[in-house]
Amino acid sequence: MEAKQTLCGTCDQKPILKFNGCEPTKLRNSSHVVGVFEVLQSLRKEGVLCDIRIETDDGTIILGHKVVLVSVCPYFRSMFTRFEESKKELIHIKELDSTTFQSLIDYIYNGEIVITVENIHTLLPAANFLQLDFVIGGCVEFLQKQIIPSNCLGIKAFADMHNCMELLAYSEAYIKKHFVEVIKYDEFLSLSSEEVIKLISGNDLTVSLEEKVKITYLKCYIFMYLSQYSLSLFHKTFGVRKDNRMVHKKLF
Numbered sequence: 001m002e003a004k005q006t007l008c009g010t011c012d013q014k015p016i017l018k019f020n021g022c023e024p025t026k027l028r029n030s031s032h033v034v035g036v037f038e039v040l041q042s043l044r045k046e047g048v049l050c051d052i053r054i055e056t057d058d059g060t061i062i063l064g065h066k067v068v069l070v071s072v073c074p075y076f077r078s079m080f081t082r083f084e085e086s087k088k089e090l091i092h093i094k095e096l097d098s099t100t101f102q103s104l105i106d107y108i109y110n111g112e113i114v115i116t117v118e119n120i121h122t123l124l125p126a127a128n129f130l131q132l133d134f135v136i137g138g139c140v141e142f143l144q145k146q147i148i149p150s151n152c153l154g155i156k157a158f159a160d161m162h163n164c165m166e167l168l169a170y171s172e173a174y175i176k177k178h179f180v181e182v183i184k185y186d187e188f189l190s191l192s193s194e195e196v197i198k199l200i201s202g203n204d205l206t207v208s209l210e211e212k213v214k215i216t217y218l219k220c221y222i223f224m225y226l227s228q229y230s231l232s233l234f235h236k237t238f239g240v241r242k243d244n245r246m247v248h249k250k251l252f
Contacts, residue, residue: 040068041109053090056098072108074131100126115142125162140167147174149181179205
C-alpha cells in the first residue's frame with residue numbers, strides 16, 4: 001500500500017518550469033508544403049483519391065484532385081466552384097495540346113516547368129488559358145531573352161495574338177530602338193503595306209535624320225498609291241509586291 005501511495009504521489013507531481021519572459025515562438029516547416037504536394041503528385045500518378053478526369057484534344061485522360069487544381073489554378077477555381085463542372089467527374093478541354101496540358105498539370109502539383117524553343121509556342125497560350133501567371137511570366141522572360149532584330153516582329157505578332165501585353169510592349173520598344181537593324185530582315189520585308197504604315201507611323205523610332213527622311217518618303221509612297229489604286233493594280237503598275245520588298249529596296 002505504501003508503495004502504491006508513493007507511486008501515485010510521484011505521478012501527481014508536475015515539474016515546475018521557469019521562464020524569463022520570452023516571446024511565443026512560431027515554427028514553420030519549410031519542407032512541409034513541398035512534402036504534401038509530393039505525396040499528392042504521387043497519389044495522382046497512382047490514381048488514388050482522384051475525383052476528376054480531364055480529357056484533352058487527342059482523347060488523353062489526365063487524373064487530378066479538384067482541391068489541388070482549385071488551390072493553384074484560377075481557371076479550375078472558377079470551374080469547380082461556380083459552374084456545373086463542380087459536380088462532374090469527367091470534363092473535356094479540347095483547346096489545349098495534351099502534352100502541354102500534362103506538363104502544366106505537373107506544374108500545378110510540383111511547381112516546376114521546363115520552357116524550350118520547341119514548346120514555347122503552345123506553352124504560353126496554354127498558360128494564358130489556365131491563367132497561370134507564374135508560367136506566363138516565365139514564358140515572357142524566356143522570349144525577351146531570345147529577341148533579336150531578325151525575330152522581334154514575329155515575337156510581337158505572337159504576343160499580340162495571345163494578348164500578352166507585357167511581351168507586346170517589350171517587343172514594340174525593342175523594334176523602335178533597333179529599327180534600322182530590324183528592316184534588314186525577312187520579317188520586315190514580309191509585312192503588308194498596312195503593317196509597314198502602322199509600324200513607321202510612330203515618332204519615337206531610334207533612327208538617324210537620313211533614315212527619318214527615307215521613312216517619311218516610304219510612308220507617303222504607300223499612302224499615295226494605296227489610296228488611288230487597288231493593291232493588285234498598284235503591284236502591277238509599279239512592280240511592287242505586297243510584301244514591300246521592292247519599296248524597301250528602292251529606299252534602303
